[in-house]
Amino acid sequence: MSFPWAKQYTPSHPFMKWMDEKLPVPRLIYNAVGSGYEVPRNLNYFWNFGFLAGLCLVLQIVTGIVMAMHYAANTGVAFDTIEMTVRDVNWGWLFRYAHANGASAFFVVIYIHIFRGFYYGSYKAPREMVWLLGVVIFLLMMATAFMGYVLPWGQMSFWGAKVITGLFSAIPLVGEPLQQWLLGGFAPDNAALNRFFSLHYLLPFVILGVVILHIWALHIPGSSNPTGVEVKSESDTVPFYPYYIAKDGWAIGVFAILFAAAVFFFPNALGHPDNYIPANPMSTPAHIVPEWYFWPFYAILRSFTQDFFFIPAKLMGVLAMFGAILVWFFLPWLDKSPVRSGSYRPMYKKFFWFGLIPAMAVLFYCGGAPAVEPYVMISQIAAFYYFAHFLIVLPVVSAIEKPLPLPYSITEAVLGKDEGAELAPAA
Amino acid sequence: MARILSILVGLFFTVALAWSFGKGAYTQITEPAAPTAEAKFHLVPKEVHFASDGAFGKFDRQQLQRGFQVYKEVCSACHSLKHVAFRDLAQLGYSEAEVKAIAAGFTVPGTDPNTGEANTRPGTPTDYFPSPFANDIAARAANNNAVPPDLSLITKARHEGPAYVYSLLTGYTEQPTALVKEFPDAKTPNGLHYNPYFANLNLAMPAPLTSEGQVSYGDGTKATVDQMAQDVSAFLIWTAEPKLEKRKQTGWTVLGFLLFATILGYMSYRNIWAGKKH
Numbered sequence: 204m205s206f207p208w209a210k211q212y213t214p215s216h217p218f219m220k221w222m223d224e225k226l227p228v229p230r231l232i233y234n235a236v237g238s239g240y241e242v243p244r245n246l247n248y249f250w251n252f253g254f255l256a257g258l259c260l261v262l263q264i265v266t267g268i269v270m271a272m273h274y275a276a277n278t279g280v281a282f283d284t285i286e287m288t289v290r291d292v293n294w295g296w297l298f299r300y301a302h303a304n305g306a307s308a309f310f311v312v313i314y315i316h317i318f319r320g321f322y323y324g325s326y327k328a329p330r331e332m333v334w335l336l337g338v339v340i341f342l343l344m345m346a347t348a349f350m351g352y353v354l355p356w357g358q359m360s361f362w363g364a365k366v367i368t369g370l371f372s373a374i375p376l377v378g379e380p381l382q383q384w385l386l387g388g389f390a391p392d393n394a395a396l397n398r399f400f401s402l403h404y405l406l407p408f409v410i411l412g413v414v415i416l417h418i419w420a421l422h423i424p425g426s427s428n429p430t431g432v433e434v435k436s437e438s439d440t441v442p443f444y445p446y447y448i449a450k451d452g453w454a455i456g457v458f459a460i461l462f463a464a465a466v467f468f469f470p471n472a473l474g475h476p477d478n479y480i481p482a483n484p485m486s487t488p489a490h491i492v493p494e495w496y497f498w499p500f501y502a503i504l505r506s507f508t509q510d511f512f513f514i515p516a517k518l519m520g521v522l523a524m525f526g527a528i529l530v531w532f533f534l535p536w537l538d539k540s541p542v543r544s545g546s547y548r549p550m551y552k553k554f555f556w557f558g559l560i561p562a563m564a565v566l567f568y569c570g571g572a573p574a575v576e577p578y579v580m581i582s583q584i585a586a587f588y589y590f591a592h593f594l595i596v597l598p599v600v601s602a603i604e605k606p607l608p609l610p611y612s613i614t615e616a617v618l619g620k621d622e623g624a625e626l627a628p629a630a
Numbered sequence: 631m632a633r634i635l636s637i638l639v640g641l642f643f644t645v646a647l648a649w650s651f652g653k654g655a656y657t658q659i660t661e662p663a664a665p666t667a668e669a670k671f672h673l674v675p676k677e678v679h680f681a682s683d684g685a686f687g688k689f690d691r692q693q694l695q696r697g698f699q700v701y702k703e704v705c706s707a708c709h710s711l712k713h714v715a716f717r718d719l720a721q722l723g724y725s726e727a728e729v730k731a732i733a734a735g736f737t738v739p740g741t742d743p744n745t746g747e748a749n750t751r752p753g754t755p756t757d758y759f760p761s762p763f764a765n766d767i768a769a770r771a772a773n774n775n776a777v778p779p780d781l782s783l784i785t786k787a788r789h790e791g792p793a794y795v796y797s798l799l800t801g802y803t804e805q806p807t808a809l810v811k812e813f814p815d816a817k818t819p820n821g822l823h824y825n826p827y828f829a830n831l832n833l834a835m836p837a838p839l840t841s842e843g844q845v846s847y848g849d850g851t852k853a854t855v856d857q858m859a860q861d862v863s864a865f866l867i868w869t870a871e872p873k874l875e876k877r878k879q880t881g882w883t884v885l886g887f888l889l890f891a892t893i894l895g896y897m898s899y900r901n902i903w904a905g906k907k908h
Contacts, residue, residue: 244906244907244908245908246908283713286713286782286783289873290713290718290872290873296873296876296877297877297880300877441906441908445902446902446903446906449895449898449899449901449902449903450899450903452895452898452899453892453895453896453898453899455895456888456891456892456893456895456896457892459888459891459892460885460888460889460892463881463884463885463888464881464885466881467877467878467880467881467882467884467885468685468878468881470877471786476786476787476788476789476791477787479783479786479787479870480779480783480787489829506647506650507646507647507650508650508653508654509646509649509650509653509654511645511646511649511650514646516650519646523643523646526639526643533636536632537632537636539633575663576654576658576663579654580651580654580655580658583647583650583651583654584651586643586647587644587647587648587651590640590643590644590647591640591644593640594636594637594639594640594643595636595637595640595641595644598632598633598636598637599633599637602633617907617908618907
């Protein structure tokens with residue numbers, strides 16, 4: 204669907220007319236990311252991150268396919284094949300570093316994209332399905348990234364795999380058999396490495412599929428915008444091409460500069476040195492830490508240090524870690540405020556900037572720190588707020604908050620009241 | 631209803647966290663964690679600079695050759711370098727003939743072409759550096775139950791790798807008397823050696839670089855312990871990242887292009903949006 208004033212695809216060349224009758228792919232592209240898609244004119248730079256996330260996915264798939272050409276999923280040689288790729292394959296070092304740092308870039312972009320959604324209420328009706336699919340993508344990304352980190356079969360690969368699959372053993376009754384079934388053994392070994400490689404190759408394409416659904420679902424109501432006011436008239440929107448192609452284009456430039464700086468000058472800054480030591484099941488690293496993008500959830504996992512009634516601490520931690528993400532699925536129904544944008548929600552805005560953001564920052568920091576005091580106690584406070592924010596603060600705030608007056612339309616918000624009123628249709 | 635349910639779930643997690651926090655805080659107060667010798671005496675690596683540091687860094691090939699000599703004459707007795715092939719040494723500035731001669735100086739495992747039995751033969755440029763021990767068990771047996779790690783990636787496999795290697799090599803001292811006095815249990819065990827730059831302060835490797843002139847450099851550089859340690863650290867930066875120079879050079883080209891493309895992108899963005907308030 205689209206707005207009535209959206210431009211229509213009209214092929215002029217005979218071949219394009221012929222094509223349009225047989226397989227209207229050009230029409231699809233025109234309507235999806237071309238002149239046929241009308242977008243609010245007032246998007247700020249936070250709205251560039253969806254496009255960037257798509258770019259990261261493509262980057263990961265392309266570099267990953269090249270890496271897979273030189274990799275062997277066998278515990279005996281996996282580590283060496285990656286070293287061989289880096290040392291002896293033409294530009295192998297570039298593909299390796301681009302793929303490893305590409306995962307980090309993808310998560311940086313996706314975290315900004317998600318928190319954009321939190322602040323501007325992008326998850327609210329009529330875009331609930333966009334949001335739900337987005338959370339599915341995030342979960343798939345985490346699974347893919349986790350399995351990808353296992354593939355080099357370094358120390359952190361092995362011990363990370365052991366700890367994370369060990370979480371399943373916390374599930375009552377079926378936990379231990381489930382863990383063994385997932386690993387294909389009692390500990391991570393060749394069977395696990397092989398299936399992780401298989402799934403690591405499969406899941407990005409599943410992600411790609413869900414991304415297509417995500418964009419499809421988005422195009423039905425159209426993009427949200429910083430005011431949270433829905434599109435009312437033609438003056439509220441601009442066509443995606445050329446306006447947002449140009450804006451995304453230059454945003455890609457900035458992103459690429461930062462990414463290249465990381466890949467070429469700090470390629471190992473975000474990795475753990477222990478993963479340059481081949482996996483050794485007989486030698487446990489001093490601190491087992493996952494990759495940085497898992498740190499907030501790892502901190503939540505480790506925050507539950509005491510049994511809670513009849514629930515063992517480990518199971519509590521696992522429930523909370525998964526719950527911390529699963530709660531996002533319920534967001535459209537937890538936050539019932541009719542106003543979308545945080546800019547017009549004085550109370551919510553405060554809880555966002557002085558509650559959620561600092562709590563998340565603290566969880567990020569503590570998840571990467573060793574599991575000793577004071578880090579555990581600090582992450583307990585942050586995790587306390589994290590759960591309180593989504594499950595208690597949000598439902599209560601949305602009930603009692605008095606939002607600020609909204610602009611009549613996007614045009615009014617951009618041009619000011621007088622000019623905007625002129626352009627707005629007579630009500 | 632949904633609101634009540636969500637608040638109940640929220641209370642479940644927050645109360646469990648408060649309980650964990652309370653118990654943790656109580657334990658902290660009643661039984662504070664005892665200080666450890668490691669926490670008190672472990673040192674972060676010394677500050678040291680290499681020619682390859684920084685965004686424009688390049689290898690000092692003279693230094694790499696000296697470092698290689700230290701590896702060959704000292705470290706290689708116990709430490710393997712299995713990801714590096716003799717042919718790679720050409721990157722240090724050795725000629726083809728020199729690489730051949732260096733390779734031939736090493737004995738590598740081979741196969742007798744007539745009987746098919748395992749034997750040994752002189753190395754060729756395509757061979758990788760041979761391991762000094764047949765396997766980990768042999769390595770343990772010869773080294774007080776510790777396996778000397780492979781050094782190919784050592785400067786990437788430790789935090790602040792190059793500085794760590796340099797500090798470890800120059801950091802051996804007598805165990806401080808203050809340490810033994812405060813932590814009698816932490817006295818360096820027999821067969822281990824005290825080094826404050828090692829994570830748990832005691833390691834199996836005895837100080838490998840002990841005296842000036844242990845290696846005689848061909849280029850006339852004075853082989854002090856500090857110099858040898860720096861040289862071999864520089865060499866191990868190269869073994870861990872032989873493409874370091876190419877990476878940094880390519881980086882500048884790529885950044886230059888991207889900057890140009892981004893400026894064009896920005897100008898086209900401004901041009902397209904000109905007159906469109908947003």
